Amino acid sequence: MGRAPCCDKASVKKGPWSPEEDSTLKEYIHKNGTGGNWIALPHKAGLKRCGKSCRLRWLNYLRPNIKHGDFSDDEDRIICNLFATIGSRWSIIAAQLPGRTDNDIKNYWNTKLKKKFMQGLQPYTIHINHHVSMKQQKEQQLLFLAASSASASASSEAAPLSLQHLSSPHHDYYSRHYSGGGGGGGGSSYGSANNSSTSLLSGLLNGSEHHQTMSTSCLDSGGGGVYFDELCAAAATSAHGQGLGMESFVFGGSIINLQEDHHKALLLSAGAGNQLDQQYGAGCYDEVKPPLVSLTGGDDGAGGTNASSSFFYDCSYSNNES
DNA sequence: AATCCCGGCAACCGCGGATAC
C-alpha cells in the first residue's frame, strides 16, 4: 500500500515563494511557532502550500540568522574535511556551520567546492574481494570517496591543515590500530567510515598497492559533533611514524597498552575524543600484525558508550597510475 | 540582437526512520 500524500496536491501552490507568502509564514511562526505540526501549519496560517514546502522555506530562508553565499576558507575547509569523513550527510555538516543550511551547503558543494576539491585527484580503484552486503558496498564506496577526497586535499595547495601533514610516510606497510574522535549522534556507519577512511588514506598515500583485511569495530555514544581533525591527527602521526611505542598509544594523557587493555582502549577512544583537540598532534595507534587491521572510532566524548556494529572487508586498493 | 549553453540555486520528490495510535 502506498503512502498517503501529506496534502492535496491539486489545491496547493508550487514553485517560488512570493514576498507575501514569506511574510505570512514568518508572521505566523513568530506568533505561534511551528506547533510541532508542519502539515497543519499552512492551513492555520492561511497559506495554500504543502506543509513540507513551508518547512523547507522556513528552515532554509526565513528563520533568523541564516547566512547565504560567501563561504569563507574556514567553512570550505570544514565542509571538505567533513565530506571526506562522512560523505554527503549535509545536515550533519550544516550543524557544524552556524547559519548555514544543509541545502545551501549541498548546492555549494555540488556547484563549486567539488570541482575545487577534485582538482589533482589521483585515480584509485578499490577492489572488493569477497561478497559483501549492499550496506557494506555502500560504505565501501564512501570509503573510496573519502580516501580519494582526502588524497586530493593532501596534494592541493588549499589542503586542509590537518591533511597537509600527510606526505611521504616512512613505513612500507601500515597496519595500525587507530583511535580517534568520530562522528557522534549519527550511528555506527559514521564511525566505520571515519576510521576506515583513515586507514585507506594511509595506505593510499603510502604506496602503489596493498592488501588488507579490515575489521572495523565501531563505537558510538550518540554525542555531539564530528571531529575530523582528530582522525587527521591520528593519520598524520601514523603517516610520519611518530608517537609512542607500537604496542601502545596516548589518549587523554594516559598510555594505553592495546594488547593488555583493549577494552579500556575502546572505551577511552569512544569517550575521550575531545581530548585530542587539545593534543592535536598526538597520534593514537598501535601496530598489529598484518593483514589484520583493527580500527576503532568514537565520538566527541559526550554520553556513554555502546558497541554498535562490527564488520569485515577483504579488499585491496591500488593506484591506477602505477 | 537573437539564440544557445551552462552554472547556480530554490524547490520538489520520494524514501527511511520515528512516533502515535
Add this chain to the structure above:
DNA sequence: GGTATCCGCGGTTGCCGGGAT
C-alpha cells in the same frame, strides 16, 4: 505488533540569469 502519519534528509529537477557564440 501492526499500521498510519509525520518529520527530516538527500537526491534530483527545473527555472533563471549571465556569458558565449
